[in-house]
Amino acid sequence: MTLSKTLQAALLALAMTSTLAAAASAAPARPPHFAIDGAQFKLDGKPYVIRSGEMHYPRIPRAAWRERLRMARAMGLNTVTTYAFWSQHEPEPGQWDFSGQNDLRTFIKTAAEEGLNVVLRPGPYVCAEVDFGGFPAWLLRTPGLRVRSMDARYLAASARYFKRLAKEVGDLQSSRGGPILMLQLENEYGSFGHDHDYLRATREQMRAAGFDAPLFTSDGGAARLFEGGTLPGAAAVVNFGGGLDDAKGSIEALSAWRPAGPRMAGEYWAGWFDHWGGPHHSQSPEEAARTVDWMLSQGVSFNLYMFHGGTSFGWLAGANYSSTEPYQPDTTSYDYDAALDEAGRPTPKYQALREVIARHVKETLPPVPAAPAPQALAAFPLASAGSLLDSLDTLSKGQPARWVRAMEEFGQNYGYILYRKRLAAPIKGQLVLDELRDQATVLADGRVIGRLDRRRGDKALAVDLPAGTRLDLLVEAMGRVGFGARLVDDNKGIVRGVKLDKEELEGWTVYPLPMDATALQRLAAGAPAKAGGDTAGPGFWRGTLKLDKPVDSFLDTRGWGKGQVWVNGHHLGRYWHIGPQQTLYLPASWLQAGANEVLVFSTEPPTATTMQGRADPVYETPPPD
Incomplete structure (x- = not known):
């Protein structure tokens, strides 16, 4: 009996399918794009040493993202690390913002376009010297809610955050062929607590949200910190500052804790941040170069914290405390004495690190791009725009409170x-x-x-x-x-x-004064300032900065006491005569040719009537009042 042509075709197709399946099963499995394999990181199956630098997208004007990332690649870095800032992405419950300065997806894709992989640190806690460690302030409206804990109210909020964040950048993970190599689980939790149930719950939230790339934890180099902040199944890395001896001791401590795990400096503090009223911190280029040279010679991966610090614009800056000082507010500048300064210019530290990296890598490093060129700006006058008390009803609606x-x-x-x-x-x-x-x-x-x-x-x-x-x-x-x-x-x-x-x-009346865009627009549309008002109390000042073309600069705030500055509606941040920061970085991308409106709010009486721009930042700490 002869088989029909249709049946013959079906049997032939079945045989081919079986043959292909057998061949596929016999072929070696394709390695994942990125993996943690014992003591090594691997990229497409080959050993990979992460040479990373930290940069935070909210601290860099969006228009400068690409040029700053290009500078990182030219210094010899192959990766950029950033936190994701919950406070910036969910400013009010359920209200999400991934636009403009908060467009994390575009930042990551731009890094990839410039030849950089990405390490993402999504928190939910980030520290980073930002307000509330990166948590949204509205969490504090719930009495008794405790962050970084098993508090069900907190966990419900963090789960929602992870789910929304994964929707934004989940497809960019290495597990799906994207540039995000791995993700950090929490942040230095060993310095805060030892609740492994909480760490496991956070990991489960990340996985449930769709974060399926490799995870790691990051802690200081002490056994008690590793014990509190690490989890089985997540790689551990170590954070440290200081010099070469600190690096050797910290990597040794990490190796003792996780003998079979990768060796990486999750944060090598190649500088430090400043507090108001304290000194301006710095670290020598030679010390940073020696430390990176040793790490590369030992095959140790690293993340320079910071490669480029930038600016804590607006209300982003946080605070610390110590055993001797009850409160240490952070400056607006987050320059960090980094390889790139606050305006994005290469420093001597940049050149020293580039020379070290070039000796250890096989590829020829890209040429260093042209550096930004901040310019001095002629002094321009500011006039009183009214006292705060005269403007109170315009800015806020009083609320009775017992x-x-x-x-x-x-x-x-x-x-x-x-x-x-x-x-x-x-x-x-x-x-x-x-x-x-x-x-x-x-x-x-x-x-x-x-x-x-x-x-x-x-x-x-x-x-x-x-x-x-x-x-x-x-x-x-x-x-x-x-x-x-x-x-x-x-x-x-x-x-x-x-x-x-x-x-x-x-028996009080309370006036909330968030000084947000809506309130300042009401102020601008309100009645003109009263002539002869008391300028010794808190009040507003306005001026016009006229430019032929937009340029980067540093506004000199000396003589203006203490307060805030907005330029064309952009909040540059806080200034304070006690230093060490005496200037505010003014990005060219926030300016325009012609007239630029400058608004100052001062809580201490100014002694100056003008402001001017400087080509370089000014750091000085006057003697105490």
């Missing part, structure tokens, strides 16, 4: 908050601001009668005020603590209450 409370309880995340009370009876004694966070300007009938500063541990001011006095307490949030045990509850404003000696004062 007692003063933290700003988060009024739905506010950043900025200033003003507590007002009309005295029904005279008061004399110690005016106590219980748990002041972080600086208060005390005014009686519009006149400044004192200032209290959390940095100094200030809590009380002697007062003698008659009945009918209008008492105003203007409190500035200068950055939430981002590292250590006090991270969990650093609410802002006056947290516990206001007392006269031991008696709590009641």
Whole structure:
């Protein structure tokens, strides 16, 4: 009997399919794009030493992302590391922002276009000297909620964050052929706690969200920190600063903890950050070069923290504390004495590191691109735009409150908050601001009668005020603590209450002052400044910077006391005469040819009437007041 042609074709197709399947099963499996294989990283099956530098997309003007990344590749780096900043991506619950300066996806894709792989550190906690360690401030509106813990309310929020973040960049992971080699699980958790249930829950959230690339943990080089911050199944890397001896000791400690794991400096601190009122930190190019030279000679992967620090624009800057200082607010500049300075220019450290890397790699490094060229700008005048108290009703709507409370309880995340009370009876004694966070300007009938500063541990001011006095307490949030045990509850404003000696004062009107774009637009559209107003108190100043063409510069804020600066609506950040930072980086991409509006808010009386631009930043710490 003869088979039909249709049946013959079907049998032939079946035979071919079986043959192909057998051949596929016999062929060696294709290696993953990136893998952690014992003590080695491997890229497409070959040993890979990660030469990374840290850069944070919110701290770099978007228009400069590509040129800064190109500088990294030209120095000999093959990878760039960045945190993802939850606070920037979810400024209010369920409101997501991955646009403009927060466009993480474009930052990662631009890095890949410039020949760089990416290590992503999605948190949810990042430290990074940013406000609240990168957590969104609205988490503090829930009484008792504890971040970095098994608190169900916190875990529900972090799960939502990971899910949304993975939707944005999940397809860019190495597990799917993309540039994101691996992801960090939490961040230096061993310096905070030892709850492995929490670490496992965070890992499960990341995996459930769709993050399936290799994971690693990152901690300081001590056994107790590794014990608290690592998990089986996730590679461990080590963070350290100092010189060559510190590097050798830290890598040795990592190898002792994980003998079979990869050796990597997750953060090699090749510089350091600054606090207001402290010194400007630096590390010699020679020390950084010696350390990187040794790591490369030993096949140790590394991440320079920072390669380019940039600027903590707006309200991004955080704070620390120590055993001797109750509060250490971070400066706006995050220059970090990095290989690229705040404006993106190569430094002597850049050249020293480039020479070292060139000796250890086989490829010819790309030429160093032309550097940015910040320019000096002629002085321009600023005129009073009204006192804060005269503008109060324009900027905010007063809310009655029996007692003063933290700003988060009024739905506010950043900025200033003003507590007002009309005295029904005279008061004399110690005016106590219980748990002041972080600086208060005390005014009686519009006149400044004192200032209290959390940095100094200030809590009380002697007062003698008659009945009918209008008492105003203007409190500035200068950055939430981002590292250590006090991270969990650093609410802002006056947290516990206001007392006269031991008696709590009641009956307040509270004015939240986030100084956001909406409020400043209302200010610009409001009534003109009153002539002859009191310029000794908190107030606004306006000026026009006229340019033939946009250029990078550094605004010199000396003579302007303390406050904030906006240029064309872009918030440059905080300035303060106590230093060490005395200038604010002004990106060319935020300027235009012709007139540029400059708005200054000062809480201390300025002695200058003009501002000018400098070609270079100024660091100096004046003697204490």
